Every structure is written in structure tokens, then in C-alpha cells.
Amino acid sequence: MTRSAALWLVLGGIGYAILPWYLVEGLSPLSAKWWASYPFGNAGSGLFLGWSGDRWWLGPTFLPLLVGAALLVRGGRRPEDGRWLTWIGAAGLVWMVIAGFAIDHRNWTIDLFAEWFGPEKQAGMGYGAFATALAFLMVLAHGLAARGFCRSDAFVVSAIALVLGLVLLFVFFPIAQILVSAVEDNNGHFAPGIFFVKFFDRSVWGLDCVYSNLRCGVAWNTLFLAVVVGVGTTVLGLAFALIALRTRFQAKGVLRALTILPIITPPFVIGLALILLFGRSGAVTGLLFEWFDVPRTRWIYGFTGVFIAQMLAFTPIAFLVLIGVVQGISPSLEEASQTLRASRWTTFRTVSLPLMRPGLANAFLLGFVESMADFGNPLVLGGNYEVLSTKIFFAVVGAAHDQSRAAVLSIVLLTFTLGAFYAQYRWLGNRSYTTVTGKGDSGLPVPMPKRMAWLCYGTAIPWAMFTAVIYVVILVGGFVKTMGRDYTPTLQHYITGFGIEQTSRGLYFAGSAWDSLWTTIKVAAVAAPLTAIVGLLTAYLLARQRFVGKRSFEFITMLSFAIPGTVVGVSYILAFNVPPIEITGTGLILVICFIFRNMPVGVRAGIATMSQIDRSLDEASLTLGARSFTTVRRVILPLLRPAVVASLVYAFVRAMTAVSAIIFLVSAQYNMATAYIVGRVEAGEFGLAIAYSSVLIVVMLLAILVIQLLVGERRLGRRTAAAPVLQAAGG
Amino acid sequence: MLKHVLCIATLALIGLPTPSAKAQGEVTVYCSVLAEWCEVMRTEFERATNIKVQMTVKSAGETLAQIRAEATNPRGDIWWGGGGDQHLQAAELGLTEEYRSALLPKLHPWARQQAEQAKFRTVGIYAGTLGIVWNTEQLAKRNLPAPACWSDLVKPAYRDEIQMSNAATSGTSYTFLATLVQIMGEEPAFAYLRELHRNINQYPRSGAAPMRSVAQGESTMAVTWMFAAVAEAEAGFPVLNIAPCEGTGYEIGSQSIVKGARNLENAKKWYDFALSAPAQATGVRAKSYQIPSNVEAPLPPKTPRLNEVKLIDYDFAKFGSNDVRTRIIARWEKEIANLPR
């Protein structure tokens, strides 16, 4: 048996025999409660609770551990160890799952058992149960590795087992819970007929708008908006990218700043700013009315408003994807085209543009998916234009309280996003788009054709100015009494939210926003590194290892990205409010939710960067006696810095700006900034909402700086292609 | 780098997952009124009882969804505030606990009646009357007359000037539908709504949105709670409100004890406290101008008194039931919401 397998067995033993098996509320290592009845009672260990008959179903868990102990005592390495370890791990896990799900906090989950065995109950998994389950999983992985799985690499098998276990538990399990409700009526009875009725409902798929002045189904609305936004952001993003890289445009720095801002802007804020400018009583509307007699209308509410807001919010993502791609196009290819007497325009059309195909597809896909998942903008600006994300939210919280309808609509949304992923996968196919090779490329990028350049300026510059105006509104909005009515400068909003009082006992954070701000920063700071670790580990497995079922593995890890936040939020409550995993109301559930929602970006960024790193580097490290873990730590991770930065930043920013998923998960102790802002917007305190948002923007900017300082630059001794970071952030 | 990250992660993790100390002196409150009022109530209750309050502020719809999802293992102890409609629904679903407070006799008849109808699974803490609100500046700009009755709203002059929330998602609008049905009868009510539809510029999904729009001048008029208009006027917005001449409905903002509450005794203490006159007087301090349910609580200034407006005899038992609600909302969605304008 290897040393690490032995260590895991020992941990399993500790978890079972010493640590408190169940989650004990209010338990802290310092409290006297620990010792009151330990090792029995609430904080008792599995061993004592199981064999005293108190919680007899914990008893059998001992058997595999005993076998493990026997193996440990015997010592040495034998060929049959692998088989034993596999059995120990599998048996232990299977029993724990059965015992965990068979009994909840009230009674047996299967009535028949309650009759046979009499009533029993148990609390959620605590440190002991968690350690034991983890140990069994790792022992199983070590057993499989010893039997030759994944080139006998215990680290790789363990990593696969861990990621798979986590994803099944925190993505698949909750999602399955809510999707099941799609075929149930609202009383929990199985009713597949209702699914079809709700799925094919006219309000979902109706095409009335084509041939009458009625409205179309919400599915078509969503699809139409997403396609238009996807195309729009891609075109604008391309224009920005071309200006940044292929022209002598002077104010490129400003351009960059304008593309970062929307990414770190909390939801609602862009929509609010648009209303303050273009609403019926907005500043611009007022000017137009007074100067040109343009009537005040409500045109901003509906498709147009949502479209503009989403364009503002998501164009930067397209830009970041495309700038990497445009940068990556080898100038030699374009020069080759010109030597073949193609004009600049023909070169651009026939060589440059097709080479950008993967980038364009990626940018479109991201715009498409983001638009589908967007909740804040349609809520503020949607008017009577309904989209799936808000419809799902209100199916859950609205007066109708129709959870099964929410599930059905989620399936529609899921179908669209997964369909888009699949279409992109098919469209790109296996063609080679490799343009970054190890060889130096001495060619000079071809300047854009005149026509194209003017087109780019014509679209991008007005847009950039528009974005700038929006942010001026956001900045000013926090410092005036009532934006749109009363422009008296005031600090009142900041004092309400972030007041600090000097008291006799030191500083007192009196502002009403402090609590949620601290929680948000804390949760985001915990979630971001964990998200990056899980994401990059998954990327490493997908990019560097071969194993059975890799494609399904990849699919499952991408699943949580495609599921609307509201659905995730509700499904987390359904799944994790009862034993064996009972974590609602804690900060942990927020952290876990963020990890698995934002992990896919880390995965994509990691795969993209890793595919640029020669595989023989890992192999060289392996043949030099470094195990995979050491290899990852000392060779891959340092070379992966751009991806590390990208996934850390993304995870942090997303954790600070998420709304729909967490609205159900926040609790009294763990309130999040966005939930607070939503409350302010609902109560009409736009000033405070905007002030808080500005503070969040500053916090996120600081966080990005800190992340870059901590992670540092990748040292290659040559000029790096700067793109991957940004490209990865989007891809 | 990794070391740093791991350090931070572990440190923070250690601090995070320990569940809150549910000692004797705690109560978890789901609060569904304005955050300010929630805060004031929290402070007052803590001061009066020395019980620590864990408070979550969410809309009534969100709270009901949460209580439903948590039903098998409740996290909250008491749900305070929010439309009586949702509270009645929770009572009907068996999500809330029956409790007869000693203070019941001190309540207005409308509150007592609602509690009886709900078999004491909920109780009214305040009342809000439905009315018409408008932005005086916008009205003047368009040279429009001020409305006085529900019937005024269908005038062609008001085309595109009125906002009401989406009945499918907002309890406010459901109260409006139920009121109309009770005043006119169901068929005439729907005929009226069909006409009204032409004048509605938007059905926002949130119940609070129409009031916002009117205050900001984004919409000229709205159908919503009159006390909300009082608050906006206090905040300096040019907003007026009126109780329509045909009579109007009202909601009873309620509180309920969550079934399976972990701190049942403290929840009851909150329940009693919230029904007391001093507690109900806190609303005014937080710019919430609803009418308290305790007869001894002082009435907020400027809010129309219940006896000053023409109130209908709102049948909470009938229109609070799931079946009736689902049917009326479905009919509105089918026949009105998707009509061309």
C-alpha cells in the first residue's frame, strides 16, 4: 500500500472513531458542549454512536475500516492491495450513501423501513462523516490506481474521483431534484401529462406575433433576444478589437477601461442608468422634449431597453474573446495572401475573417448564453417583453407559486443553451485554427482596409461614448439627492450605507450596508480560490488525461453554467435543507453555489492555456520522479498563471455580482450585497443602490489588482502573447 | 501563490460553516416589509425582550417560496409582514402554526375576522387600502383631469398613462382583481379589465414597481397601495392618491409562525410583541404608513383612515383560497394580459 493510501485510511479511522459524526449546531472547539457527553450524544463519533446502538446504522461502516486496519498492520506492498483498497472504498461509500439517504431528520425516508425498524432520525453530516466519506472516496481512488487506472497515477484517479464526486453532489443531485418536479404537479404527485401541457403551452411557444398583433411565446422572445444580442455583441466586440489592434487609434487605454467596467458592474445598475437617461422622465428625454419637441415616450421599456442594456453589459466579453483571437492571427498568413495579389479588403475577407471563426463563434455563444441567463436587465427594463429567466423567477416567487412550471421553463432554457453549445461544437468541427506556434513570426499585421476601419470607428466610438455617459450617470447618481429630480449634491447615500461612527469603544460601522458588504467580500474571497482550484483541476484532467467517460465528465461540469440562477437557488434549498447534507443558512452553501456555478470558466480558461503548453513538459517532470501532484504544482501551475488570474477574477467578480441564484440562499447572517441592492431598488432608493454599486465596483477593481499581485506574471523569458488572460476570461 | 490561496481559503472556511448558535435567546424573522421598518422592529424587539433577532428581508413572494422549499426542515421562526394573501396561502398549505395571541381582542374587527378565517394560522398586523395614485406634475403636463373612480381609468384620455403590476406575479394586482370582482361581479369585472388594458402602459412583475414609476414620472398613474403614495409624497415626490368612489379593497399585512419553528417560544413572543400598540406605532418612524391592526395604536398622519374611505366587505376566505386565486389569475393571464392594445 502506498503511503498516501495509508494516510487516507488513517483519516477515515479518525473521522469515524474520534470526530463528531453529525453536524452539531453551535459547536465550537472551545465550547463545553463538546465534552458533556462525548464520545456519545450529539457530538459523538460514529464508532461510539454506532456500536452503542444509539445510531446502529453507523455500525457497519466500521467493517471496511477494520479490513483497512488489517492491511495497514500487515504492511508492505503487495499486488492484491489494489483490489482490497477498491473494495474498502466502494463498500464504505455505498453504505454511507444508503445510510445517509435512508433516514432524515424526522424519520426513515421509506415508510416500510419505519415499520420494520421503528422510528429513527439523524442530523446532517458533520466533520466526522465528511472526513470518513472523503477517506473512502480517496481509498477507492488509490485502489483503482493500484490496479492500473490512469497509468497507475493515484493523484489523477483521486482528482477525477473528487471532482466527479463534488459535481455529482453539488450540480447533478440538486438539478435532478428540481427537474423531477417538472413531471410532478404542485402537490408532489407524479403527473407526466402536466409536463407536456406546460411544455407545449401557447405562452411558451406561441407564434402569434408573426401573423397577428398578439405577443409571441416567451421561448421565442428569449431566443430572439439572445440571438440578436449574441450577433450585436460579436460585431461590436470585433470592431473594438480591430480598432485596438489594427489601427493607430490614440485613446486605446480608455477603450480598455470602458471594456472592463461593465464586467464588474452589479446587475440592475446599467438598467437604472438607462431609465434615468432615457425613461419618460429621463434627463435625455427631457432635453429632447424641450429642445426638439420630441414627445416623451416609454420606448426604453421592452425589447429595445433590454437589448441596449445587454449590449452594454456583454460587449466587453465579446471584445475580450476577440482581441485574443485577432492578436493570435499570424501576420504571415495575411502577408502570404497579399503576395498572392489579394487586396487588403480581399485579404481581410478571405483570410483574416475565416481565421477568426472560433473566436467569433465563442463570442457569439457567450453573448447568447449571457443574454439567456440575464435576470437583472429584463427585470428592470423588460416592460411587457417577457423572457424565460424572469418568467422562471416569478413562477417560483410570484402569486401563482408554480414550481413545476419553473422546472418546465428551465428545461426549455436548458435546451437552448445546451443546443447552442452543441451547435458551436459541430460548426467548429476538427478544422485547425492553430495560429500561435512556437516559431517566431516576424510578419507585420496588415492594417485594416479603409472601409473597414471607418466602419469600426463609426460603430465603436459612439458606443464607447455612450458607455462612458452611462458610467458618469452611475458615478453622479450616488452623490446627488434624487437622480432625475433633484441634483443637490449630497453624501447622504454613502452615509446611510457606509457610515462609520467614532464611539468610545472605537470605530462603529453604523452604515446599513456594512454587514452585507463584509459577508460578500468574505464569501467571494473564499469562493474565488476554491473555484479556481476546482476549475483548473478539472481543466487539467480534461486537457491532460485520458479516461473512460471523459466526454460525459466534461458535459456534467459544463451543466451548471447553462442552468438559470433561480433554478439553481431553489434546487439548492430543496437538496441541502435536509440530511445528509444540511447546509442551508450557512455561508458554506453560498460558497458552494458560487464554486459550481463559476467553475466552467476556470475549466475553459485552463483548457485553452494548457493546450498551449507542450505536454512533454509534464512528462519530463514525471520521468524525473515528480508525481503528478508535484508536476501540477511546480510545472503546470506556474505556466498557467494567466488562466489562474482569469478564473480567480471571474470567480470573484461573479460571486460579488450574482443575483438570481443567491436570492434564496442568503440568510439573516449571510446577506449578500446584491440582495441588499435589489431590496433598495424595490424600495425605490436608487441613490443608495447606485452608491452601493459604485463601492462594489471599487472593491472589485482592488480585488483584481490584489489577485494580479498575488499570482504574479508568468516568466517565460520571452515576449508572451498577452492575449490568453483576456481570451480566457471570456472563453 | 498556491500557498497564499490555500491559506486564505482555509482560514475563511474555518470561519464559515459553523451554523449559527441557536441558543435560548434567539428568533429568526423573515421580514417582508420595507427594510427600514424591519430594522426598527428588530431594534425595538431586542430592546424589549433581550432576544437576539436574526432577520432576513425578502418580499412576501420570495419568502413564501423559501418557506415552502424549507418546509421539511424549517429555518425561520416567524414571518412578519407582507400581503395577507401570501400568509393565507401559507396557512392553507399548512406551512404555518396555529396560535391565539392574548392580544387578539385588542385588534380591529377586520384583523380578528381574518385570523378566524385562517383558523388562527395568521393574524393581521396592518391594513393597506388599494387606490389610484398619480404624479401631479405629469398629469398637469398632459392637461389630464385627476381620476376619482375606478370607472375613470378606462377613459380614452388616459391611454398609455396607467400602470399596474402583473397579476400573475404580484399580490397587489391580485387584490385589485379580487376587489373588482367583488364590486362588479366576475363578468363585468373582466369586461372592465379588457377596456382598462388599452390604457395600461406596462404590467411590471414586481408589486412595488408601479409606485416607483409614478414617483419618478415614468408613468402618470398607477393602481397600488395608498400608503405607499403617502410615503413617496413625504419623500418629496409630487404624488397624490385617492380611494375610488365605487369603494375599494384592502390587504391585511399579516404575520405567521412558521410550522416547526425552532424557537417557538420566542416566535410567540415576537408575535405578541408585534400585535402590541407600541410595536405597531413603529411603522411611522420607518416611513411605513399602513393602518395598524391594534385599536390602541396611533394612526399614522396623512394616511386615509379606513372609515374615511369606502371599503368593500372583502371576502378573504373566498378570495384567499388557492382555487379561486389560481382560477382568477389564470383567466386574467389568458384573456387580458396578452391582448393587443
Add this chain to the structure above:
Amino acid sequence: MTKPAAAVEFRSVTKRYGPVTAVNAVSFVIDPGTLVTLLGPSGCGKTTTLRLIAGLELASEGQILIGQRDVTKLSAADRDVSMVFQSYALFPHMTVAENVAYGPSVSGTPKAEAQAMAAEKLALVGLSGLEKRLPSELSGGQQQRVAVARALVLEPQVLLFDEPLSNLDAKLRRRVRDDIRELQQKLNLTVAYVTHDQEEALAVSDRIIVMSNAAIAQTGRPRDLYEAPNSVFVADFIGDANLLAAELLTRQGDLGRIRLGGLEITLPHRNVSTGAIRLAVRPESVLLDQRSPPGAIEGRITKAAYLGTHMEYTVASPVGDLFSIDHRTGAPYAVGTTVWITLAAHGAVVVPNA
């Protein structure tokens, strides 16, 4: 070297990737302290074989032993084997010294000691003084030597080379190849060396394993392979060969009478039965003359190229087009000249399994 060199043994090793068999039931032994080359065209399975030794791939079937120990199921990190990669695989974010000290440092050797070991090996490959550089600041040849130093630093039982010269220019290639051979003999290392360049293989190897289609075509000393190829493939792959149709007339002891066109020669028959056979004739054994010796075959020069040290001719003849090398560069034959062809005493061989 403190550790004695170890043997590598393959016992019927097979490696499959799904339906594709990359290595098919291969068995061989690499003796301790020898340099054995795995030679073959691309896709023949030679690199997979090398990676099987390294543990970068695990065998689907069969057994692999290194120094008598069964390592079939051991991962790369658990085998006492080092490898020099085609791309060198130097860690770009580490200096030369850090690269070389990587092996000892990940196995827990104290830092100072690891650095001393690295310095020693860098001195061995003649790179002292470049410790602080990054790999990207070195020339190709220097990078290659860093890779070798890094592989040597753990004094492995077996050292593997995967086409180590393919990224170097022709001049440097010869020198580095000699350096590798010298190092191997000086340190008495067991080396497995993959290349597709037969000249390189002939120059450095104690033995050569020629692979083709996932299997071993022939194993032997360089001279054996060149002079006695046992298949058309090997004859063609090791050096250039004219493969000609001939007839084995009679067998006498080890020798046989063979007719090639009008020419009759005596060669070892290598157990080929009488009748039609294949003859491999090295280009330098195809002798051209303008006079007509008895029995010579008549041919006509169709191509002639001057290569400094020798001439290369293509000659059209009744037995087929012949490729010939002639070291007399003084008065080359012009294209179209009629020449007479004979075979030298050495350099023609009967190919079995034709």
C-alpha cells in the same frame, strides 16, 4: 556511477488505444550498459515503445522488467528511468540550474545538495557558467545539453532519448550524437534511443531494433542489419538499397548461385529456396564502367548529381532502375552515356521473407 546499469526486458508487450494497436506483442532485451536504438518510420510504434519503458504509457498486455524488477504497473515517477525529449521539454519558467536540479529537489534532496548535483552534471555536458540563464536564452545545442544534464542528474538505471537530434542543424547533429555516445560509454549507461534516421542509428548504436507496423522487423548489431537485412523493409530502410528480382539457381552449403540479368554471382543463400528471389544491392556496390566486362549488364545514365565527395547516378537497365554511388568524381558520366554494370564483392545480399 554508483548504481550498476540495468537491463530492460519486454515480454510480449502490447499497447492498444481503443481499436488501434500501437505496439503488438513485442519482446526484446536491452543489455546493461548498451545503447540500443529503436528505428523505424513514423507511426511504427517506436516512440510508444520508448514511452512504455518510461512509464508514460502503461502496457495493455505483457510484462516490462527493468533490472529484473517488474515495473509493468508502476507509474513513470516510480521507475528509475529518465528521458530526453524531442522538444527538450525544458521548463520555461525555471533557470538552467533549476531545471537540472528539478529531479533531486522534487525527490526531497536538500537544496544545496541538489544544486551541487546539478552543477556537476552541467559541468559534465560543458555548460558551466550558464546556470542563471533561462532556457529561451540558450541556443538549440545548449538546450539539448541541458536536457541531457537534467536527465542524467538522478543517475537513472536507464536513460531514454526520443529523437534528440531532430531539432538541430546537420553539423551540430553529428557532434551532439558523438557526445551522447561518448557520455554513454564513459558512464556505462543503459540507453534506449528512438530515431527515424538510419545513419544516426548506425553511428551510435550497440544494437538496433528496427520496428515496422507495431512489431519488431529485425534486431541486431548495425553491421548485421546493413549487411544481412532479413526483409525487404529492413534492407530498404537501413541505408539505400536497390531491390532487384533475381533467380537462385543452385545451393551449395551456405552459398548459392544467383542469376541477375546476364550476371551470375555467388552469395550466401540464407536458407531461401531456389527460384525467384529478391536481391538487395547497396548503391556503392553497383559498379559502373564504360568498358564491358564479361556478363556485365548494359545500362544508360538517366540522372547524375554531383555531391562533392561522390557522384549519384540513376541508371536505367534491363533489371530495373539502379541507384549508384561512385566516388570517382574526376570525370563523371554525362546523362545518356551507356555504361556497363557489375556488382562489387560485398554489398549485395539475398533478402529472405521477400
